[in-house]
Amino acid sequence: MFISPAFAQAAGGAAPSGIAAFGQFLPLVLIFVIMYFLLIRPQQKKVKEHRSMVEALRRGDQIVTQGGIIGKVTHVREDGELEVEIAPGVKVRVVKATVTQVLTKTEPAASAE
Template sequence: MFATPAFAQAAGAGSGAAFAQFIPLILIFAIMYFLMIRPQQKRVKQHRAMVEALKKGDHVVTQGGILGKVATVRDDELEVEIAQGVKVRIVRSTVAQVLNKTEPAAANG
């Protein structure tokens, strides 16, 4: 009926032990964040910047492996010329890589 001294001592020590059990979980989350989540967010940000910077004349590769030259840039889509006189419309976000960017003509004077 009454609590023995051994039970009373064990109940008081439980709060520090409970926090110690969460330390490995916190460490695992921190490692996962720095090794997986953060690099993925960085790649997404770089891809978004690359897609927003597309302009007419850029040579691109789509995620489907199609090589072409950007002919027209619209809000959310591009018209890419894949052969002479053959143009396809693609969604901007499907561009995987820009092979070479068109440079503005330098003023030689």
């Protein structure tokens, strides 16, 4: 009385062909390509630039850390740390990766010829 009979619907068309199936995935592929060029690629470029900036740090560079501390590099250690002078006579150890900006860059020493 309250339940209506269920009728099976007639079968639709044939299964999608190769071109039609590709057409269904085309928007998904386009979204991935757009995301790659707008998000992934610029982020990889930014990471590469930061890595090269950190590798080029040397004694005498004035830097800014992620915490906002401004100081001058007094010693570059091989274990991924810097010794930074933040005030006269006050030196702190800082992880290289936390350097966000180099304010003033020292020129490399001229080679003796």
